[in-house]
Amino acid sequence: MKRWILLALMCVYAPSLLAWPSVAETIPLGYSVVIVSTDLPDGSTGRGSGVVVSKEYVATNCHVIANTNGANVAKFRDGYKPIAIKANWRRDLCLLKFDSLPLTPIPMRDSSTLNYEEEVFSLGFPAGSPVPQPSYGNVKGKYAFDGGLIVRTNATFAMGSSGGGLFDEKFNLIGITTFKSPGHRGFFYCLPVEWIKELMDSPDILGLKTNEVPFWALPPEQRPFFMQVVTPFQNEEWATLKTIATKWVAEEPNSPDAWYFLGVAEEGIGEIPQAKIA
Structure with a gap:
């Protein structure tokens, strides 16, 4: 009897366990996720990741290429030099422009269509890896910011993966892996693909020099x-959390996340009736 119960449980949970693609199944994305190499002012080289979003453009983070002496894209031991870039330094989103790339553009899906807890995976080149490495997780949050929705995920990514892709189960690009919060319990954030589409219509620029700081690297306040x-x-500093969440609710009264954190803070302080209302 126990054997049949175990088998039944395996059948119930199998779709969830098998929803994420295996490393082998992500191989086709290798034609769309690339290494972005840079020449640094001190003579050394830097690395990040990028995603082919059209025959002309590779999307990456601006902090990968900002203030370097040059950048190029590498795939299958071949290198490609961009002819120009498009940049929104504050959003930390850049497009490397090419005449025509012999690589496969990836379809994009707007972040507004994503569901909480939807299964996703990130793909990039962490820690000098010669092949793209997947990391699996879920959509944990969507935050309205500057005309788009920043996506939070627990699909982790590390140094070298900046500019890589976050994908849904159908291999649609749903975000650009960009930054994480400090500490071992970091929250991982991705830029929305809507910003990529907007940036395609902006003017070309030739230089990589900038004094602008990405929004996520500004002073904390x-x-x-x-x-x-x-x-x-994370530190259970409930009074501080309440102060911030109260300001958040005032500015974005329709944000469920703002109300959630306010409720958590009030419960932590012991203000249970208020927490129930929040």
């Missing part, structure tokens, strides 16, 4: 509220 709440939430 200038960062978006969804970033400001992380440290006090």
Whole structure:
């Protein structure tokens, strides 16, 4: 009898366990996720990741290429030099422009269509890996910011994966892996593909020099509220969390995340009736 119960449980949970693609199944994406190499001012080289979003453009993070002496894209031991870039330094999104790439553009899916807890995976080149490495997780949050939705996931990524892709189960690009919160319990954030589409219509630029700082690297008090709440939430600093969440609710009264963190803070302080209302 126990054997049949175990078999039944395996059948019930099998779709969830098998939903994420295996490493072998992600191989076709190898034609669309590339290494972005840079020449640094001190003579050394840097690395990040990029995603082919059209025959002309590779999307990556601006912090991968900013203030370097040059950048190129590498795939299957072949290198490709961009003829120009498009940049939104504050959003930390750049497009490397090419005449025509012999690589496969990836379809894109707007972040507004994503569901909470939807299964996703990231793909990039962490720690000098010569092949793209997947990491599996779920959509854990969507935060309205600057005309788009920043996507939070627990599909981890590491140094070298900046500019890589976050994908859904159908291999649609749903975000650009960009930054994480400090510490071992980091929250991982991706830029929305809607920003990529907007950037395609912006003017070309030739230089890589900038003094602009990405929004996520601003002083803590200038960062978006969804970033400001992380440290006090993880450290159980409830009074600080309540102060930030109260400001967040005032500015974004329709944000469920703002109300959630306010409720968590009030419960932590012991203000149970208020927490139930939040």
